Amino acid sequence: KNEVEQSxxxxxxxxxxxxxxxxxxxxxxxxxxxxxxxxxxxxVSLFMLSSGKKKxxxxxxxxxxxxxxxxxxxTASHPRDxxxxxxxxxxxxxxxxxxxxxxxxxxxxx
Amino acid sequence: xxxxxxxxxxxxxxxxxxLSLECTVxxxxxxxLYWYRQAAGRGLQLLFYSVGIGQIxxxxxxNLSASRPQDRQFILSSKKLLLSDSGFYxxxxxxxxxxYNEQFFGPxxxxxxx
Numbered sequence: 001k002n003e004v005e006q007s008x009x010x011x012x013x014x015x016x017x018x019x020x021x022x023x024x025x026x027x028x029x030x031x032x033x034x035x036x037x038x039x040x041x042x043x044v045s046l047f048m049l050s051s052g053k054k055k056x057x058x059x060x061x062x063x064x065x066x067x068x069x070x071x072x073x074x075t076a077s078h079p080r081d082x083x084x085x086x087x088x089x090x091x092x093x094x095x096x097x098x099x100x101x102x103x104x105x106x107x108x109x110x
Numbered sequence: 111x112x113x114x115x116x117x118x119x120x121x122x123x124x125x126x127x128x129l130s131l132e133c134t135v136x137x138x139x140x141x142x143l144y145w146y147r148q149a150a151g152r153g154l155q156l157l158f159y160s161v162g163i164g165q166i167x168x169x170x171x172x173n174l175s176a177s178r179p180q181d182r183q184f185i186l187s188s189k190k191l192l193l194s195d196s197g198f199y200x201x202x203x204x205x206x207x208x209x210y211n212e213q214f215f216g217p218x219x220x221x222x223x224x
Contacts (some may be wrong), residue, residue, distance in 0.1 A: 033213070035215075041148075041200075041218045041220065042217050043215040045212055045213065045214065097156055097169075098144075098156065098213060100154040103153055
């Protein structure tokens with residue numbers, strides 16, 4: 001079993017829909033990252049959080065440390081949101097190593 | 111501002127040939143540096159990380175090696191490439207400031223070994 005599990009693996013939505021991507025982890029962490037990878041391969045960091053909730057534009061990320069679970073929400077989805085969304089956890093070490101989930105491929109249709 | 115460069119962007123190499131991928135970071139000092147690989151259909155995997163010049167830690171036994179000859183330069187190498195070395199290689203950096211450790215990724219190198 002992977003230490004970081006994401007669901008669903010693939011997601012197709014219609015423009016305007018509310019989207020949720022889930023991430024569960026089994027290791028002790030100091031922080032959790034949500035990343036976005038575009039078709040060309042480039043990766044952008046969306047959020048880094050260790051508790052509670054963060055919001056940036058139409059994106060919202062939440063984390064429940066007790067349940068070892070995080071969610072990424074996209075409100076009013078748009079075709080430009082189509083990408084692979086990756087959850088990664090930072091282990092409790094001084095080097096900041098990340099353990100990555102397999103990613104969720106999102107396609108938003110117009 | 112900080113930037114991270116990787117080259118080349120794409121590379122096609124025959125099996126058994128050597129490899130050298132370079133990553134450089136600008137605008138920061140003494141960063142932690144990382145090499146990741148993303149094989150087709152798989153998630154990102156940490157290959158090497160470095161907390162300083164000449165300090166390299168390997169996460170996974172493999173056909174690759176890494177070196178950090180300068181503070182902001184990180185090199186991924188192989189003496190003889192295998193087919194299984196094909197993938198998308200990403201370099202990343204971070205700076206330890208208390209608990210802050212956001213990682214910033216380079217544009218990546220897509221390697222195809224034939």
